[in-house]
Amino acid sequence: MTADVLVIGGSVGGLTTVEALRGKGFRGTVQVVGAEAHLPYDRPPLSKKILSGIWDEEQVRLRGQQELDALDAEFLLGCRAVRLDVEAHGVVLEDGQKLGYGRLVLATGLTPRTLPGAGSLRGAWVLRTLEDSTGLRAQLLTARDVAIIGAGVLGCEVAATAREMGLNVTLIDPNPTPMWRQTGAAIGQVLSGLHAARGVRLLMGTRTTCLLDDNGWVTGVGIKGGETVPADVVVVTIGSIPATDWLVGSGLTLNDGIVCDERGRAAPDVYAVGDVARWSDERTGVSTRLENRTNAVQQAVFVAGDITGAQDSYQPVPYFWTDQYDVRIQVFGSLPEDAHVRLIDGTTESRKFVMVAEKEGQAVGVVGWNSAKAVMAAKNAYLS
Numbered sequence: 001m002t003a004d005v006l007v008i009g010g011s012v013g014g015l016t017t018v019e020a021l022r023g024k025g026f027r028g029t030v031q032v033v034g035a036e037a038h039l040p041y042d043r044p045p046l047s048k049k050i051l052s053g054i055w056d057e058e059q060v061r062l063r064g065q066q067e068l069d070a071l072d073a074e075f076l077l078g079c080r081a082v083r084l085d086v087e088a089h090g091v092v093l094e095d096g097q098k099l100g101y102g103r104l105v106l107a108t109g110l111t112p113r114t115l116p117g118a119g120s121l122r123g124a125w126v127l128r129t130l131e132d133s134t135g136l137r138a139q140l141l142t143a144r145d146v147a148i149i150g151a152g153v154l155g156c157e158v159a160a161t162a163r164e165m166g167l168n169v170t171l172i173d174p175n176p177t178p179m180w181r182q183t184g185a186a187i188g189q190v191l192s193g194l195h196a197a198r199g200v201r202l203l204m205g206t207r208t209t210c211l212l213d214d215n216g217w218v219t220g221v222g223i224k225g226g227e228t229v230p231a232d233v234v235v236v237t238i239g240s241i242p243a244t245d246w247l248v249g250s251g252l253t254l255n256d257g258i259v260c261d262e263r264g265r266a267a268p269d270v271y272a273v274g275d276v277a278r279w280s281d282e283r284t285g286v287s288t289r290l291e292n293r294t295n296a297v298q299q300a301v302f303v304a305g306d307i308t309g310a311q312d313s314y315q316p317v318p319y320f321w322t323d324q325y326d327v328r329i330q331v332f333g334s335l336p337e338d339a340h341v342r343l344i345d346g347t348t349e350s351r352k353f354v355m356v357a358e359k360e361g362q363a364v365g366v367v368g369w370n371s372a373k374a375v376m377a378a379k380n381a382y383l384s
């Protein structure tokens with residue numbers, strides 16, 4: 001079959017593309033191919049409400065069956081795309097099906113990075129899918145010590161959830177503070193204080209050398225200097241790589257993501273959205289790939305607009321949030337490590353504050369802790 005629009009990737013980026021197309025009155029045929037057998041579900045709760053057991057698997061679904069039916073799109077789930085031929089406008093699936101398209105939207109997200117040998121060790125986890133989250137939770141329920149390798153946003157969230165489940169948690173990262181890459185030193189120090197106050201053992205500035213095991217079960221983590229960190233469960237949160245292996249040789253430009261212009265176009269009639277997509281910034285020409293939910297939605301809506309003939313330009317302020325313990329952190333723009341950060345509202349001690357990050361006298365980002373209204377006001381004042 002040849003669909004007017006074929007979407008590869010059945011998660012938030014793919015689903016939003018279809019919803020936005022229909023919302024804009026698009027009446028053509030639409031097919032969605034998703035490697036996961038599940039109906040589209042949301043990933044942010046996987047490290048929070050699903051991992052902690054507050055939500056069950058039903059609650060993580062993005063839409064109910066009726067809402068999906070109303071989209072009048074064909075969902076081919078549990079089937080991976082394995083080849084793209086841009087010239088022929090064709091995609092081959094792993095079961096041999098050949099699909100044609102008028103327009104193609106790639107929304108294949110990321111594959112988690114892991115450590116050598118971790119993939120075959122029981123008790124060693126990455127966290128990207130619903131199965132990862134429920135499987136990890138099952139092991140945390142009977143574990144005592146958990147080591148988390150990588151203190152980025154995901155590692156910090158897992159640390160918070162595991163600590164609230166009563167486990168002994170060690171968080172290990174070569175950088176000086178948690179979320180170093182995402183928020184820099186000033187916020188990182190406040191985060192260190194938050195996790196330490198909750199009883200997490202922080203090993204910052206610490207390199208992992210190996211995973212230790214006994215008969216195929218993980219028993220701990222070796223760190224530089226020879227010390228070992230005992231653990232019944234190890235969670236590896238050291239970042240992810242764009243899921244583009246199947247696109248090698250397709251003719252698309254791949255460079256840490258699918259390289260796109262400022263309208264999300266990777267080739268004639270081919271778009272990419274979400275975590276896998278590297279878009280050029282219309283104002284600066286800088287090519288950026290963002291790994292957050294809001295970006296996936298905004299790019300999908302924009303691409304649906306482009307397909308249906310909209311002429312507007314794409315200039316959003318990047319945004320992500322993270323929930324750790326009882327703190328919601330919201331970040332607009334960027335917080336580079338070398339930015340000057342100043343407090344503009346609240347106090348860090350109360351864990352309710354807003355800071356603005358500046359470079360060369362220019363505001364580049366704002367961050368709020370438990371300050372939804374104030375951080376939005378700051379975003380409007382400094383970044384719009």
Ligand SMILES: Cc1cc2nc3c(=O)[nH]c(=O)nc-3n(C[C@H](O)[C@H](O)[C@H](O)COP(=O)(O)OP(=O)(O)OC[C@H]3O[C@@H](n4cnc5c(N)ncnc54)[C@H](O)[C@@H]3O)c2cc1C
Nearest residue numbers: 009011012013035043044080081108109274275291292293
């Ligand atoms: C545990 C966790 C917690 C998170 N928490 C937050 C948060 O608090 N705030 C925030 O802003 N963001 C958060 N994120 C990030 C957010 O979930 C992602 O930015 C978002 O899911 C990106 O959506 P996407 O559709 O681009 O990709 P994905 O959600 O990764 O979906 C891609 C889909 O494509 C499928 N696929 C891959 N290759 C193929 C193929 N060849 N053929 C067919 N299908 C394929 C995949 O199986 C997957 O289902 C979190 C992510 C994780 C994993």
